[in-house]
Amino acid sequence: MTETPTPPPADLVVRGAVVLAYSEADGVHFLPDHDVVVRGGVIEAVQPTGEPVPALETIDAHGMVAMPGLINCHAHSPMVLFRGVAEDVSEERWFNEYIWPMEVNLTDDDIELGARLAAAEMISTGTTTFADHYFGMEQIARSTDESGLRALLGLTYFSSDGPAGLERGLAFAESWGGKAGGRITTALAPHAPYTVGHEDLVATALAALDHDLPVHIHASESRIQTKHSIDREGVTPIEVLHRAGLFEARLLIAHGIGIVPEDVATLAAGRVGVGSAAKGYLKHGTDTTPVRLLRAAGVPVGLATDGAASNNTVDMWETMTAFALVQKAVERDQAFLSARDVLEHATVQSARAIGRGDDLGRLEAGYRADLLLVDLSGPRTQPVHDLAATLVYSAHSDDIDTTIVDGRVLMRGRKLLTVDVPGLVAEIAPRLPRLTDRSHGRSIQDYNA
Amino acid sequence: MTETPTPPPADLVVRGAVVLAYSEADGVHFLPDHDVVVRGGVIEAVQPTGEPVPALETIDAHGMVAMPGLINCHAHSPMVLFRGVAEDVSEERWFNEYIWPMEVNLTDDDIELGARLAAAEMISTGTTTFADHYFGMEQIARSTDESGLRALLGLTYFSSDGPAGLERGLAFAESWGGKAGGRITTALAPHAPYTVGHEDLVATALAALDHDLPVHIHASESRIQTKHSIDREGVTPIEVLHRAGLFEARLLIAHGIGIVPEDVATLAAGRVGVGSAAKGYLKHGTDTTPVRLLRAAGVPVGLATDGAASNNTVDMWETMTAFALVQKAVERDQAFLSARDVLEHATVQSARAIGRGDDLGRLEAGYRADLLLVDLSGPRTQPVHDLAATLVYSAHSDDIDTTIVDGRVLMRGRKLLTVDVPGLVAEIAPRLPRLTDRSHGRSIQDYNA
Secondary structure: OOOOOOOOOEEEEEEEEEEEEEEOOOEEEEEEEEEEEEEOOEEEEEEEOOOOOOEEEEEEOOOEEEEEOEEEEEEOHHHHHHOOOOOOOOHHHHHHHHHHHHHOOOOHHHHHHHHHHHHHHHHHOOEEEEEEEEOOHHHHHHHHHHHOOEEEEEEEEOHHHOHHHHHHHHHHHHHHOOOOOOOEEEEEEEOOOOOOOHHHHHHHHHHHHHOOOOEEEEEOOOHHHHHHHHHHHOOOHHHHHHHOOHHHOEEEEEEOOOOOHHHHHHHHHOEEEEEEOHHHHHHOOOOOOOHHHHHHHOOOEEEOOOOHHHHOOOOHHHHHHHHHHHHHHHHOOOOOOOHHHHHHHHHHHHHHHOOOOOOOOOOOOOOEOOEEEEEOOOHHHOOOOOHHHHHHHHOOHHHEEEEEEOOEEEEEOOEEOOOOHHHHHHHHHHHHHHHOOOOOOOOOOOOOO | OOOOOOOOOEEEEEEEEEEEEEEOOOEEEEEEEEEEEEEOOEEEEEEEOOOOOOEEEEEEOOOEEEEEOEEEEEEOHHHHHHOOOOOOOOHHHHHHHHHHHHHOOOOHHHHHHHHHHHHHHHHHOOEEEEEEEEOOHHHHHHHHHHHOOEEEEEEEEOHHHOHHHHHHHHHHHHHHOOOOOOOEEEEEEEOOOOOOOHHHHHHHHHHHHHHOOOEEEEEOOOHHHHHHHHHHHOOOHHHHHHHOOHHHOEEEEEEOOOOOHHHHHHHHHOEEEEEEOHHHHHHOOOOOOOHHHHHHOOOOEEEOOOOHHHHOOOOHHHHHHHHHHHHHHHHOOOOOOOHHHHHHHHHHHHHHHOOOOOOOOOOOOOOEOOEEEEEOOOHHHOOOOOHHHHHHHHOOHHHEEEEEEOOEEEEEOOEEOOOOHHHHHHHHHHHHHHHOOOOOOOOOOOOOO
C-alpha cells in the first residue's frame, strides 16, 4: 500500500463563519458554519466547517459574517485631502471656486499622501477594490501596491490637455496594468463628454480596443446634463459615447443619473456598468441613478463613493446603506430593492460593473480571496432576525473586524497592518494651508456642464 | 493672616478638549483647549485649560471633541427587539401584519430586556437623553435607572383602552417623575389623534395642566394624514390637538411631516417641539419634516430615531447625518442647513424640543453634565478643515470614545460600563420565536391613519 501524499497546507482558512453566498437562482443567501479555504490568493473552497483544514494561518470566524470585500466603482481617492473644505455651496461654485482651484496646488507627494490616507480609510471600512479616476495616478498606484488593496486605475484627462492627455493615460495604463502582483489593473479615463470632445473620445475608443483596456468616464451625471447634451449635440450623453465608438470597449460610467429610457438599448447591448454614489446625491440635492430602469435592462449597477470632497468619506459600507435608503425614497416604494438586492449590488453587481464579474465579488472557488469578516455582536446589530437587513440597515463599517485582499490580511481586530495613520496625518497637517490656497486664481478646468 | 480655604475637589474634569459651544449670537462654535469642570452632576465651568483643577477624576481629552450628549426626541426603545423583522413592506402591512400583532407578544420581561439592549446601543452611539413612548414603561424606567441614561418617559395609550389608558399613563408619570436621581422625567403619551379621540385628548390636556406634565404624541405624520384629517374633521392634525387644548400644555410632536403653513401660527405660539426621524423617512419613502418652515417660525426641531423596527437602529449620530442629507436633498439646495445648523438641531434644538432648553443640550455652567468625547484621529475623519462638517458628514457614532451622563461615565474607550451586552443577547435569543409569532391573529390596534 502506498500512502496518499499529504497536500501542502492552505495559505489561509477562515473557519466557522456565516458566509454570504450568491447564485443566479437564489441571489444573495447565507451559509452558516462554513470555512473559506485560500491558496495563492484565490479561494480554493467554501465548505461546511468540519475537520480543521491544515493551513499556514487560520482565523476563527465563529459568530462573524464572511462576505466579499466591497468594490468602490468610482472614486478620486486622494480627494480625502479636501474633505469638508467646500461645504454648503452650489455645484458650480464647488467646482469653479473651490475644488478645481485647489487641485492646482496638488504635488505628486500630496497625492501620494492623500492616496495612502484614503487606502487606510478604505481598508478600515471594507473596500477591497477601488476604481480610481484622478491625476497623479503613478502615486496612487504606488500607494495601492504598498497598502495591499486592489484597484482599477485610470489617469484623468481633458481635451484641454491636447493629444498628450490620452497619450499619458495610455502610457500609465500600459506600464501599471498587472502590477502589484496583479492587483492593479488599468483603464483609460477621459473626464466626461462635456470636457473631452468627440475626436478625443473616438481616439480613446480606438486605443481601448487596441490595448484591451476598459474606459472609465463620468457621463450623464444629471438630468440637466442630458438636456444640455440634447440641446447642444442633438443626443443624450450616452449616445455621445456611443457615436464615438466607446460602446465597442468595456465601459464604466460614473453616476448615470441622467440616463433616460432611450439610452437603455445602447446600454444593454454593451459591456457596461454604472457606478452610483448615493450619499453625495443626497448631500448635493440631485437626482439619483435610475436603478430600477437599469436593473430591468440587466445593466449592472455598482456602488461608489465619488471623491470625499463632495461626500466626505470613502466608506463603501455607508454608501451601501445610503444607496438602499435613497432607492426606497426616490421610488417611494417600501418594497423596492430588498436588503439582499442591495447586497447583490454591493458585491456581484459592483464586480460586474468594473468588468470583474468572473473573479471578484463572490466567495466561491476560483474567485480572488477578497473578503471581510463582520462582527455583529454589538448592541446596534442585535438581535438578528434577517441577516441581510442587519448588514444593510443596522451595521456600520466599524463592525468590520478583518479585511483581506488576495488572501492577505490588511486589517485584523480593526488594527490596520499596512498603513500608519498617525504618521500620515502628521505629514499631511503642515501641507493644508498650501493645499487650500485659492489666491493664485488658477484652475484645473472651467466647469460648465 | 487666615488661609484661603481649599475648595473641595471637583467630581470630574475633562481636560484639554475642543469644546462644542453655543451662543445665540454665534450659534454652534468650537473652543480649543478647554476644560469642563463637573460637580454634583452639573457643569460648574467650561474654561481654557490652565493649571490642573483638583478633581476626583480627570479625563485627558486632548485631541478629542467634547460635545453635548445627543437627545433622542422620539423613540420606542424596546422595539430594538424587532429590528429587521418587517422589511420591504408597505406602511399598512408593517403595522397590521407585523408590528402590532408581534407587540401583543411582549411580556414585561421582554420589554425590560429590549430597553436594556437599546440603552447599550444608545450609550455606545452618543445618546444621553431619550424621549420614549411605549408600553411597559415601568420596565423602561427601571432600565433607565440602571443604565445611567436620562429619559423623558411616557406610557402610550389609545382611546381603545378607555379612561384607564390615561389613568395608567398619569399614574406612571406621577410615580416615576424625578426618580433615578432626577434623570427620569415623565410625560403623558396619547398615541396619535387618529387613535385617541377628542374627549380623551381634552382629558389629556387637562391632566397635563393639572400635573404640570408635557404631552408627547405622534401627530401630522404624513401629508396624507393631514389630508385625511381635513376630510374627516375639517381641520389639520395640529388643529385637532389645538382644539383639544393641548397647546396649553408643553407639547412634543413626533414627525410633524404633514405640518402645513396654516399650522405655523398655532405652533409658534405654543411651548412645542417637533422630533424628526430622517433615516426612517428615507427607508419608508415618505416626505420629511418641513424643517425650513419650522426654523423660520422659531419652532424647535429636534432629532429622533423612532423605533428600530422601522429604521433598524437607535443611533442618534447616524440620525444626525441622515437629517442633514435629507434636508439638503428635499430642499434641493446645497446651501440650506450648514453643518453647524445641523449640530444646533442635534443639541440645543433637541433640548428645547423636549422642553429642556434650560439645562440640557449645551456645555455651559449650570447645565447638566451630559457629554460625549469624540475621537477624530481615525482615517475617515482626517484631515479636519471644518470641524462641524467632519462631525456631521465624516464621523460615525463609533468615533465616540466616552459617554457621560450627569457627570457619570457610562462608556469609556468604547467599553460600556453599565450594561452587559453579551448577557442580554443570550437572554433575548431564546425569546425570539415567541416574540415574532403572528399565528394568534391578535393585534394591538388596527392601523387606519
